[in-house]
Amino acid sequence: MIPGEFDYHSPRTLQEAVGLLQQHGDGAKIVAGGQSLIPAMRFRLALPEVLIDINTIDGLEYIREDDGHLMIGALTRESDLEESALVQQKYHLLADAARVIADPVVRNRATVGGNLAHADPANDHPAVMLAYNAELIALGPHGTRAIPIDDFFVDLFENALADNEILTEIRIPTPGPGSGGAYYKVERKVGDYAISATAVQLTMNGNTCTAARIGLTNVSAVPMRATGAEQALIGKPITNEVLEAAGQAAATECDPSPDLRGSVAYKRDLTRVVTKRAIRQAVERAQGG
Amino acid sequence: MTTFHDPTKPKHVADRFENKHAAPVGSSAVVATTEEVRVTTPPEICGMGHRMKRKEDPRFIQGKGRYIDDIKLPGMLYMDIVRSPYAHAKILNIDTSAALAMPGVLAVITGKDLAAHGLHWMPTLMSDTQMVLPTEKVVYYAQEVACVIATSRYIAADAVEQVVVDYEPLDVVVDPYKALDDEVIIRDDKELKTNRIWHWEVGDQAATDAVFANAAHVVKQYMHIPRIHVASIETCGMVANYNPATGKMQLYMTTQAPHAIRTVFALVSGLPEHKIQVISPDIGGGFGGKVPVYPGYVVCAVASLLIGKPVKWIEDRSENLQADSFARDYHLEAELAADADGKIVGLRVNGLADHGCADAAANPSKFPAGLFSICTGSYDLQAAHVNFDAVYTNKPPGGVAYRCSFRVTEAVQMIERMADMMAHDLNIDPAEFRMKNFIKQDAFPYKSPTGWEYDSGNYHAALRKAMDMIGYEDLRREQAEKRARGELMGIGISSFTEVVGAGPSRDYDILGIKMFDSAEIRIHPTGKAIARFGTKSQGQGHETTYAQIIAEELGLPANDIEVEEGDTDTAPYGLGTYASRSTPTAGAAAAMAARKIKAKAKKIAAHLLEVNEDDLEWDVNKWQVKGSPEQAKTIQEIAFAAYTNHPQGMEAGLEATDYYDPPNLTFPFGSYICVVDVDSGTGEVKVRRFVAVDDCGNIINPLVVEGQIHGGLTMGLAPALFEEIVYDENGQCLTGTLADYLLPTAVESPKWETGHTITPSPHHPIGAKGVGESPTVGAPPAIANAVVDALWHLGVRHIDIPITPEKVWQALRDAGVTE
């Protein structure tokens, strides 16, 4: 499995990278961690004429809190996320997900930005960032813009970035008091994509859920929020009946495809189960459990 | 609380293995069982029973192994393969012009090019035929269609993209039951226009029918033992190096059977056999997948012959998973009968074997369904009958091993599932049920209803030991408590009997070559030695264990013995390493060759000590005078004398060769107990504990045996829960990468707990049996039985392997269970 030929550029600055994107148009492709792109190139499913490597640009790998947000540089490696004390202490949903993305060696190279920009509904970060209501920062020839996560995923493997834009940062609102999050993933083995997984970020007032966002992994063509499940929670005390209603809602609104991981019926029911479990865990955490 | 038959008390067997020799063949005395590994040599000699660190490891842990892709010869070219996107299609045209026009491309070889030399078809191991490259049509997805030869692997890969093939798709047969209809003929190259390959029966049908007619209980189940792939971490490959000046063809090749391959190459190509040298370098795992000859090997050799330069071919993983031969794919309808007392009396099996596009099974030629007829297992029953058909389908050739000797896994999966089903139906604890039905220790050598003579066994002791190790009775209590709370926990047992070590040459051959194996030992003047074998390790540790056998026999330190295999120019002829046959055959040959040397050494010692041979006795590493042990000659002193001071009239030197033809196969056995927890919401199965008690007779190196068992257990876990090669209705393989074909990691694989009993083989020179495949044979039904045990009270009777989360979820759903 040998990739086809391409030209390679290693810009030193983001501006230089954007310039290269403008110069080469849609024949160009950004490579960050490359853990999805390079295998696709080896199978010649991806045949970029020009590869723009952003690994040579300084200052794109960071995890820091600022102005009520967690700022994650787009080139931040998954393993840095996994090992971050800040993430472990305050961003439980993100910490849950970081441990189950691909495998430990892949996580050393794979990046948060790449995981999102690939816009693969099977990836774990899309659902996580949907649940966090994250904002994605893109740099283009005319400067930066913020893209709400709800607008970012356009189609299968298609995101809202223009051909000449680069994803530079992910901003997650710092969870307020009484909030909690969790990611619950069922995979066939380590390194596999989810059969189904649910990301939940919610806020509790006593036993009543006052806010909730839920993202689903690998049960739709485009990464999706389970808004029906969210509505089943918001304003309600968390009882077994409410959990079941939220799970049922997620099962109904998801749109999985049958494959080796399972049939549509199984994936829907699994979505119900993992949604309930993720909510239960998020509620426990919100309540200080 | 259930009670069990008295466990057989362990007994020592030293008296039967005096002077390390086995009992004479045909002896009918009961072979006793012990738990203690026999050690008779000091650590500096490291004979049998020592936990010796492996001699081969220093090169591997420092990155200095030499595998096929590490071989680089001057002027070497690279081959890559154009493969079919259809499972069944006519080839209308192959346009190679664009590829040939590329700089660095030397040749594109098609079926027509091979046909000019009569090399476009080749024989399979079962004397069927298989295309090397097609001239008319393709019969499986990813079939080899043309081969590109170029100056680098990158250019070869580019050129593959430039070969244009026009196909006309044909109707595809994926389902073997549909193949029986003969509506689409897959092998229209054959005279008989049918997809049926063979029909085979064994056992006494009338007696079996009679037993069933009178049976108090009968259980019946259809099961599929799915198609799986060995997926050794190293794929297959070759470096072919034809020298036009000498006429010699060197074939560096990932093969488990170099000598047989050389003979087949000679017969097929017409090259004289002495001008073919097959060299099997370090092999990155074989498990049976590196026994057959694949088209890539043949074209690679032909390319080197035509171009006169070395040519390298290394498979991609996708090619490996999609086009190499597969294991299993047996459809079984089984019936088991028991009398009113819960005693099993009869077994009836109807099977359909899906062989893909060719009968390329790696079976002895008289055994089209391999040794499946071991299917009566560990049980003493009155009658059995097995009835099998085999068909072609549009899939790559099937029927090679997956760490299993000749279809034994299929047999064991069937009988152990059926035994569990019967036990549950009769409401007898599955352990008690097995104890009640086992062949008794004093019944060995045991004649089975399908014609086998089991050499030795003590099934009660192995199961009792496994139960004690895992705390069986406590687990049953825990299960009852959990069940009361609605939690799903299962305990599964598998008490298997294996049959390995082919084999006696009267019955066992591959393409007519008898299945003996060989050892050649040469002792150098300074008392160091080299030993060469007809087998070929792929990780089994032969460089260590063979040296230990020789050390045991001759008292030479194992570290002073160099073991070599895999070069047909230097090693004695043998059939290779697969089917757990190395210890039963070549290991025996090592002992027998050493004994020939010991006999000559005795004459030399008598000469040196100036005594009569009869006055000498052997002690660990020397011949000494009876009654005055201070008068002795060590094997090293004798070796020196063999070249410097041997008796007049005696040939100089100290060496021997032995071709060992075993009088029977060996029958290792064991009892495995698995504990699973089942998630009723997701259907996930977690193997919580797994205890494996194996009995492979005398143990050469406990460390290596443990390693073999651990590895085999993970390769049993894999098809039980994860692995299956899946095709869509067009015959396209959906599991062509390791992202889709799921090999267990260290996380899915539990911490294996192992133990052993030792019931030596009465006919093997060192009392050993094969072991490498036992755990892969024994583990799947233990896991499957555990899952079904967790769900039995809900009405679940059977789930086919691999037991995926969805299958469990579906079973729970059908039973009305949901989270």
Place this chain on the structure above:
Amino acid sequence: MSKHTITLTVNGTEVTKEVEARTLLVHFIRDDLELTGTHIGCDTTSCGACTVMLNGRTVKSCTVFAVQANGAAIETIEGVANGATLHPLQEGFWEKHGLQCGYCTPGMIMSAKHLLAKNPNPTEEEIRWGISGNLCRCTGYNKIVEAIQYAAAKMQAAEEVPA
């Protein structure tokens, strides 16, 4: 198609070579540098046979282009021993029978090395998760875990001995 001259440190030695942009790091290591201890087992970043250390972290070298390693420090299995002295992990794999065919072993040792650098005293579960990016078909993993435990203990003991 672009060609690039790259300079990097491999097992402590600086090398400069010209590579095609598409040359995979694993092919560069094996074919250009003739360090064949790093192996190839799949096309999908699944098996980990090609695991090497890049700037102190393990990566699967079949999923990195050689040109991307320009300026980097690479460590392969050939650089793990200290001259004739085996690394405690190599010793552990030998002592505990942590290998059979040896094909996954170099990648497995590199992963274990990275794991112990981050977590010198891992639990069995942490070891199993730590090597879950590397497939072994022979050992069933038990003895690999024991080998890593052996190395961890040995390295811990060496730490505790005052210099």
